[in-house]
Amino acid sequence: xxxxxxxPSNKVTEKGKDVELRCDPISGHTxxxxxxxxxxxxxxxxxxxxxxxxxxxxxxxxxxxSAERTGGSVSTLTIQRTQQEDSAVYLCASSLAxxxxxxxxxxxxxxVL
Amino acid sequence: DAKTTxxxxxxCAEGRAANLPCNHSTISGNEYVYWYRQIHSQxxxxxxxxxxxxxxxxxxxxxxxxxxxxxxxxLPHATLRDTAVYYCIVRGYNxxxxxxxxxxxxxxVLx
Numbered sequence: 001x002x003x004x005x006x007x008p009s010n011k012v013t014e015k016g017k018d019v020e021l022r023c024d025p026i027s028g029h030t031x032x033x034x035x036x037x038x039x040x041x042x043x044x045x046x047x048x049x050x051x052x053x054x055x056x057x058x059x060x061x062x063x064x065x066s067a068e069r070t071g072g073s074v075s076t077l078t079i080q081r082t083q084q085e086d087s088a089v090y091l092c093a094s095s096l097a098x099x100x101x102x103x104x105x106x107x108x109x110x111x112v113l
Numbered sequence: 114d115a116k117t118t119x120x121x122x123x124x125c126a127e128g129r130a131a132n133l134p135c136n137h138s139t140i141s142g143n144e145y146v147y148w149y150r151q152i153h154s155q156x157x158x159x160x161x162x163x164x165x166x167x168x169x170x171x172x173x174x175x176x177x178x179x180x181x182x183x184x185x186x187x188l189p190h191a192t193l194r195d196t197a198v199y200y201c202i203v204r205g206y207n208x209x210x211x212x213x214x215x216x217x218x219x220x221x222v223l224x
Contacts, residue, residue: 004156035214042200043214082132091156101147104156 002026004105006092011084019083021077023110025094032075033095034067036088043091049075050097063093082112116140116203123218125195131188133218135201138182143183144205148186150197151217152217157200191222 005024013019025032034046045059047068060066064082069075079086091110093102118136125131125145147162161168161175163184168175175188188195200217 038166044214045213093156101159101162102157106156 004092004094004103006090006108008107008108009106010109012113014113015084016081018080019082019110020074020080021090021092021110023075023077023078023092023094025073025075025092026103027073028095028096029103030072030097031100031102032063032069033093034075034077035091037091037107038088046077046090053097060078075089079110084112086110087112116144117201117203117215119215120199121216121223122173123189124221124223125188126166127193127222127224128190130219131191131222133188133199133201133220134183135185135186136183137203140142140181140203143203144203145182146175146181147204148173149174149200149202149214150195151200152194152197159213159216160199165179191220193222193224196220196222 004026007022011019015048026093030051032049037043047060047067051110064080067075067077067094087110091104091107093104095102116137116139126147145162145164148160149157150160151157156167161170161173161178165177174182182221198217198219200214
C-alpha cells in the first residue's frame with residue numbers, strides 16, 4: 001500500500017484482557033513510531049524503532065505495554081491486562097530514516113470497558 | 114514538555130489566508146520547525162518543515178523569523194477541508210524519537 005496501515009481500526013475489550021495492535025509501515029521506511037492520543041489530547045510518544053538498533057521505550061507508560069518489530073517492517077504493540085485508562089487512539093507512524101518527516105496511519109481506537 | 118506555544122483556536126473565512134502562529138523561543142541551532150495537522154478522526158498529516166529559510170510547498174508556506182523564535186504557517190486560500198488541529202513541533206534532525214505534540218491550534222474555516 002501507499003501509506004501506513006493499522007489494524008484493527010477499532011477494538012473493544014474488557015478490562016484485564018490483553019490486546020495486540022498491528023502497524024504496517026510504508027515500504028522502505030526504517031523508522032517506526034507508536035503514539036497514543038486520548039480524547040481531546042495531543043499525541044503522546046510511546047516507542048520508537050530504528051533499523052536494527054535497540055528501540056527507544058522511554059515513552060511506554062507501564063510494563064504492561066510492549067512492542068516489537070519483526071523483520072524491520074511490521075510492528076505489534078501489545079497491552080497486557082488492559083485498564084480503562086488505556087482507552088485511546090493508538091497511532092503508528094513511519095519515516096524514511098531517523099529525523100525525517102513521519103507519515104501516520106489512521107490509528108486504532110481502543111476502548112476498554 | 115512541548116517546546117512550542119500556539120493559540121488554542123482560530124477562525125478563518127473560507128477563501129482567505131489562514132495564518133497560524135507558533136512561538137518556539139527556546140529553539141536551538143540544530144532544531145527544525147515542523148507542522149502537522151490532524152483532521153477529525155484521522156491520523157496526523159505532515160505539512161511542511163524548515164530550519165531558518167522560509168519554505169513553500171503545495172499545501173502551505175512556512176515563515177520563520179530571523180531569530181527563529183517564532184514561525185507562522187500560512188494556508189493561502191483556506192477551504193472548509195482545512196478545518197483541523199494544527200501542530201507546530203520543534204525537533205532536532207539527529208533524533209527522531211520523542212516527537213512531542215502539544216495541544217495545537219484548532220483552526221475552524223467558516224463558510
